[in-house]
Amino acid sequence: MIFDIPRVPLALTLAGVLPFVWGALTTLNPALSAWGIEHLGSRFVGPYVQLFYGTVILSFMSGVLWGFVARSDYSFGYVLSVIPALWAFFMTGGGPTTASINLIIGFVAVLALDWHFSSLGQTPHWWFKMRAGVTALVVLCLMPGAML
Numbered sequence: 001m002i003f004d005i006p007r008v009p010l011a012l013t014l015a016g017v018l019p020f021v022w023g024a025l026t027t028l029n030p031a032l033s034a035w036g037i038e039h040l041g042s043r044f045v046g047p048y049v050q051l052f053y054g055t056v057i058l059s060f061m062s063g064v065l066w067g068f069v070a071r072s073d074y075s076f077g078y079v080l081s082v083i084p085a086l087w088a089f090f091m092t093g094g095g096p097t098t099a100s101i102n103l104i105i106g107f108v109a110v111l112a113l114d115w116h117f118s119s120l121g122q123t124p125h126w127w128f129k130m131r132a133g134v135t136a137l138v139v140l141c142l143m144p145g146a147m148l
Helices: 007-028 032-039 044-070 075-092 096-119 129-147
Strands: none
Touching: 007 032, 007 044, 007 129, 032 129, 044 075, 044 096, 044 129, 075 096
16 A cells, blocks of 8 residues: 555655656647747757656666665675666667667666565565556656657
């Protein structure tokens, strides 16, 4: 149940979805995109904001996973924890469609790592539930960019 997720991590996680939502809305709505370009700049609309922010978040998730591993010294976990950052670094070029698809793959892969670390007892009990929900939202928001 969502109610057993601590409020602060849940609120910050949901706030972290907002750039993905904004990117999807400005991809799907040309008038909103034009407004965003005029007031925020072209880097902060459509798939471009999603790709930049998504790369940052995949790298951030590597750090989070590293932190879980450091609590238990699960040696192979260190190797697994750097994969999202490396994926983001190497796979988010090649244009917005390819990069969006690769971000989707990256976020689904992070969810698999979240499950793995959770099944080993290295995460808080509520972690995977929160991550599953937010990953679904992020993937849904990245879909318009993946279909350009």
